[in-house]
Amino acid sequence: MADSAVATRAPESDAQEDVDVHVPETTPALCDDCTTDRPTPAGHASTGEITKLGDIDVYISKPADYPHTPSRLLLLLTGGTGLKSVNNQIQADKFASEGYVVVMPDLFNGDAAPNSSGAFPEETSSGSSFLDTFKTKAAEAAKSFMIDMWLARHTEEKVLPILHxxxxxxxxEFADxxxxxxxxxxxxYCFGGRYIFLLASERPVPVQGGNMPWSAAAAAPTDEEASKPQTLGPYIKAGAIAHATLVSRDDFEGLKAPISVVSVxxxxxxxDEVRTAGEDYMSKNNVExxxxVYPGxxxxxxxxxxxxxxxxxxxQGTAFEQMLKWIREH
Structure with missing residues (x-):
């Protein structure tokens, strides 16, 4: 991460507004849209409930006629705003209204991403004083630091066991x-998007003595299978992803389940270079x-x-229909 040291010399007057501000230019690993909800449209409220599955807090939303009418099970993984976001809950309800029992887990164990937008000054205009610009730059650096610290608490090693x-x-619970x-x-969506790639993949079983997520211990080979490479996954039949974050080229390795991607x-x-590398991998490896790509x-x-x-x-409506159509057809 960039050095967080900032200049401390205050200007004597606005006449110094052209002086260079020595605050690091930082781009948070998650943007505001990953950590801050948009306003909830008037007249909308969530209809599901928060309960526990596997001792993990989850939001459950069911079709109105479930279980009398057959439904499918859908796992919904959120961005940084997490389980208690009303918008995320309504997003789950929208899929439930289309015939899915939706399970939305708390990926962050009650520690949603820091929402610092209200605590920091708004962007200043080009005519801002040196001090205003300094405050804005310092706020951006502080927010980036907070998000980096939050991400360090919610690594793959922490999130995958929750999903497991x-x-x-x-x-x-929903075997039917x-x-x-x-x-x-x-x-x-966002943070949760990367984990759809991981759930859709077939990966080698970790070596004995290392971390063995996803019930790897239960997948130990028989004598007849000892010479064959052991793998785990995929854990989903099909997945759809919207504007994923923190995705690397390696996250496409082993993909098996059909994937739909909504990209910005x-x-x-x-x-773009990560997305196109992923498209190349999926094409070359016959992954459906x-x-x-949505402009503007x-x-x-x-x-x-x-x-x-x-x-x-x-x-927004088109993206929902894209994702819904994909899982319906698979």
């Missing part, structure tokens, strides 16, 4: 929905996939929430 527990418990769909479907044009959170929208646009821009609202 929830998936195991959901298979038991899993059976009806022939497996578990999954959608992921020129998105620094999911760079689709990738749609912000990162995070597909998560339920209000926008004044009619084009963004339209794109």
């Amino acid at each position: 527990k929830v998936i195991d418990a959901a298979r038991d 929905a899993v059976s009806n769909g022939g497996g578990i479907y999954a959608v992921g 044009e020129n998105d620094p959170m999911f760079p 996939h689709e990738v749609q 929208v912000p990162h995070g646009f597909a998560v339920f929430g209000d926008y004044e821009d009619a084009n963004i609202k339209t794109a």
Whole structure:
């Protein structure tokens, strides 16, 4: 991470506003759309409930006629705003209204991403004083530091065991929905998007003595299988991802389940070079996939929430239909 030291010499007057401000330029690993909810449109409220599965807090939303009408099981993985975000809950409700029992786990164990937007000054204009500019730059650096610290608390080693527990418990609790769909479907937004790639992959079993997530111990080979490479996954039948963050080229390795990707044009959170490398990998390895790039929208646009821009609202609806159509057809 960049050095967080900042200049401390205050200007004597606004006449010094052209002086260089020695505050590091930082780009948070998660943007505001990953950590801050959009306004919830008037008249909308969540209808599911928070309970526990596998001793993990989850939000559950069910079709109105479940279990009398067959449904499928859908895992929904959120961005940094987490389980208690009303917008995330309404997003789950939208899928439930389409015939899915939706399980939305708390990926962060009650520690949602820091929402610092209200605590820091707004962007200043080009005519701002040196002090205003300094405060803004310092606030950006502090916010970036807070997000980096939060991400350090929620690594793959922490999140995957949570998903493992929830998936195991959901298979038991909603066995009818899993059976009806022939497996578990999954959608992921922002932070949760990367974990759809991981759940859709087949990966080598960790060596003995190392961390063995995903019930690897139970997958130990028989004598007849000892000479064969042992793998785990995929854990989902099909997945859909919207504006994922923190994805690397390596996260495409081992992909097996069909994947639909909602991507934002020129998105620094999911760079074009990573996306295109992923498309190349999926094509070369015959992974069924689709990738749609949405221009003129912000990162995070597909998560339920209000926008004044009619084009963004339209794109939000289109992205939902893309993801819904994909899981329906698989």
